[in-house]
Amino acid sequence: MSDFFSDGFFNNINLQDSSNWATDFVQDVIIPRLPEAVAGHFPMELGTVLVMLAFAGIFVAVVPLLPLVLVLAERKVAARFQNRTGPMRVGPWGTLQTLADGVKLIFKEDFIPPQGDKVLFLLAPYVIFACSFAVFAAIPFGDGIPIPGDFNIGIFYIMAISSVIVMGVIMAGWSSNSKWSLLGSLRSAAQIVSYEIPLGLSILTVVMLVESLSMSKIVDTQSGGIFTWLIFRSPFTFIAFFIFFISSIAEVNRTPFDLPEAESEIVAGFHTEYSGMRFALFFIAEYANMFAVSAIGVTLFLGGWQGVLPGFDFLGGFPGFVIKTLGLVFLMMWLRWTLPRLRVDQLMNLCWKYFIPISFFNILGTGIWGLIFKEDNVWSIGISCAIIYVGLISAYAIAGRNLARRPEPQPS
Amino acid sequence: MEFTLKTFIFYGFALITIASALAVVTVRNIVHAAFALMVTLFGVAGLYVFLQADFLAATQVIVYVGGILVLILFGVMMTSGRLEMRIHIERGQLLLGGGISLALLMLLLTVIANTPIWKNLTDDGTQLAPTTERIGQLILNEKFLLPFEVVSVLLLVALIGAALISRKEVRD
CATH class of the missing domain: 1.20.5 (Single alpha-helices involved in coiled-coils or other helix-helix interfaces)
Structure with missing residues (x-):
């Protein structure tokens, strides 16, 4: 234990660009605030581990609050589009509706299909939940807010972790031993595996311009105001942003790409058989994913937490980042309540015949662009x-x- | 050897990897085996991190878990949707598989025995650089350009083959 940090395990391990953020946090923030007598004897190793656990705890506590807000927002937005008022009964303007729904779900029976595969059925929500949460570790939220996983391979790590979510979906669909669930998970697998390609290729255009996979470096290069945001850096990243955004809607299974859980066709898709809190876990993961892909889109293309004007804080820092991200989330809701669902063949055509060729063209173009403008x-x-x-x-x-x-x- | 939290995590990963790998070959249900394989691949990715191979670890997860394993499960579910999918093992298969595994084990043991480096890579003060750039340089610039291109042509051939098989036959 004693040489855990002194032997530089986390300093040398090359997942980390800088020295260990948790050690820095203890040294810069905690120790100066301690009384003189205690400061000298502060246990560094233990303190660092505790700081890491505390940050993980904050994530686990805060991220489920996001869906609480987003679900209500979604219902209110939907109501607006359909000229209704949405939930109005619980709390002022229905603001406590999701809380009431959450409490209701906790008290519901946790039903496990007797014909299903019990172990996998119980495990599946946790796989999805854990992967959705692990993505948040590498997202730069703002200036000075430490990124727990400021990896040298940041965006690649995010892609790797989020590609595991589909395993949870398959697990849930198969173990339910129900036709609807299985059909839903098969659709989801085909969809996510397909749309990962244009998604990855459009991320690659950004990586080619920045010449780094690190999320913090990608944000750093966009510090000069709105015109240095990567979306405006070259015409190809502009196209790439739209491909990224549409593909990520497909990745999180939202309308117009919600075939895996199409209500009118296969009940509720892969989570048909889930009830109570396990169902709520899927729901939380879905909204957390929605926020995560929007945050990634903002970081990669829309300047991350950097402001609109160089040197000014307007739309910058943590509030600016959240505003931009929620803007993209709103765009997703807007699309959901505007567009009808695609058919399976249309879905696959869109991906393989349009997005992937355009993405390859983008990569070629970005390469040439990089050669012309060094x-x-x-x-x-x-x-x-x-x-x-x-x-x-x-x-x-x-x-x-x-x-x-x-x-x-x-x-x- | 000194016992630190680092070694503790390492043995944790090693234990997960070996236990789930054992489950892959002993479990009778093929879907359970596939999900156990997912855990094994994650464990191996963790071991890659300990070898300071960050890029390789992420690639492992993205290619094997997010791609190949999904396709395996996809195939299993498309061919038989039943929950009880047992693997029937015959004696001949057992002998053949055992023989091949034994040969592989011998090979690995020889390699391990002949590897001279039995030390922590960071012990002599070498700062290990991020691997992504180095891998890119090696593949596209230096030694491995030709194998890389050959592999990409192979993948293209596989892609065309798949398209040809899945296409409806047109009679004229």
Whole structure:
């Protein structure tokens, strides 16, 4: 135990870019605040372990609160879109509705299908839950907020961990021993495995420009205001952002890609047989995932916690990061209540025939872009924004013309 | 050897890896075996972290757990949706499998015995650099460009083959 930290296990292990953040936290924050007599004898190793556990505890405590807010937000947004008021009874404007629902779920019977596979059935929610939480370890939330897993391979770690979620989905679907569950999990497996490719390829364009996989380095390069955000750095990252965003909607199984849990077709998909708190775990994981992919999108493309203007805190720091992330979350809700569900063949066509070729084109383009502009300057960003502007205008014009040309559907 | 928290974690990972690997080969239910394999692959990824191979650890998880294992399970579920999927082992298979495993074990033991380095890599003060950049340089720039390209062509062939098999036959 004594040489656990002094032998530099965490300092040398190359998952960590800098020295150990927890040791730093103890040295910089805790020890100066202690009384003189205690400070000299503060047990560093124990303190560091305790700091790590405390941060893990904060994550485990705070992240389930997110769905509490997001579920209510989703219901309110849905109500707005459908000209309703949404939940209004519990608390002022129904703000305590999710809390009441949560309490209700805790008291519900925890039903385990007698024909199913009991061990896997009980394990599956935890696999999904743990993987959704592990993603949060590597997300940079703000300036000065330590990232527990500031890995040198940050974004790659996030992709690896989130690719395990599908194993939990398969586990849940198979062990329920129900047709709906199995169909749901098969759909989910096909969908997630397919959409991981355009997702990874669009992340690769960012990694090519930044030349690092580390999340903190990716944020650092976007410090010069809105035009240094990676989405505007080259026309290819602009396209990549949209591919990333749409693919991540597919990854978290939300409408228009919610085939794994399509209510009108297969009841509730892979979690049909779950009830009570286990069902709530799936629900929490789904909303936590939604927040996580939005946070990753913000970090990679929209400047992370960096502000809009260089040198100003406007839309910067932790509040700015949360606002941007919630903006993307709102966009997801907006899409959910606007678009109808895709068919399976449309889903696969979209991925394999459009997104993947466009992503490869993006990578080629980013490579050429990097060769032309060795480093980012006013010219490269100016040209990039001009191309994006012209591209958007012409896309708008072409789309408008095509829509105008289409014959009106005749009522039969 | 001094017993630190580091060695404690290491033996934890080793125990998980070996126990779940044993489960993979002894469990009769094929889906249980696949999920045990998931734990094994995670354990191996943890051991890679101890070998200071961060990139390899993440690749292990993303390729084997997120890709190959999902495809294995996908195949199992598509071919037989029943919950009770037992593996029937015949004596011939047992002998053949045992023989191959024994040969592999001998090979591994020889390699282990002939490896001269039995020390902690960081003991002599070498700061180990992140591996991602080095791997990229080796694959795309230096020694392994040709094997890398050959593998990519092989994958392309497999892709075309899969597309050809899954396509409906068109009679003319």
